Amino acid sequence: xxxxxxxxxxxxxxxxxxxxxxxxxxxxxxxxxxxxxxxxxxxxxxxxxxxxxxxxxxxxxxxxxxxxxxxxxxxxxxxxx
Numbered sequence: 001x002x003x004x005x006x007x008x009x010x011x012x013x014x015x016x017x018x019x020x021x022x023x024x025x026x027x028x029x030x031x032x033x034x035x036x037x038x039x040x041x042x043x044x045x046x047x048x049x050x051x052x053x054x055x056x057x058x059x060x061x062x063x064x065x066x067x068x069x070x071x072x073x074x075x076x077x078x079x080x081x
Contacts, residue, residue, distance in 0.1 A: 022047055022055040027064060035067040 025045060030036055036056055042049045056066050 019051075019055060019058065022051055023059055026052070026055055026059060026066065030066055032064060033067065035069060038068065 022045075026036065026041070029041065036052065038049050038052050041047065041052050053068060056068055059066060
């Protein structure tokens with residue numbers, strides 16, 4: 001096996017292990033059906049918010065449903081008057 005292939009395999013394994021750790025931590029911190037405070041979790045555990053969202057989506061596919069906060073629409077400048 002070439003070094004490049006070995007490196008890609010190791011990278012994939014590392015990524016999968018990291019994703020699993022984030023999912024495990026989410027399950028430990030939030031009960032089924034809870035809303036995840038993405039920013040707080042991200043800051044507390046040093047994980048990018050995009051990785052937190054991906055982990056929540058992956059857990060949902062596995063049947064463990066967590067809620068992501070919904071965006072509140074901002075009023076348009078013309079509506080603020």
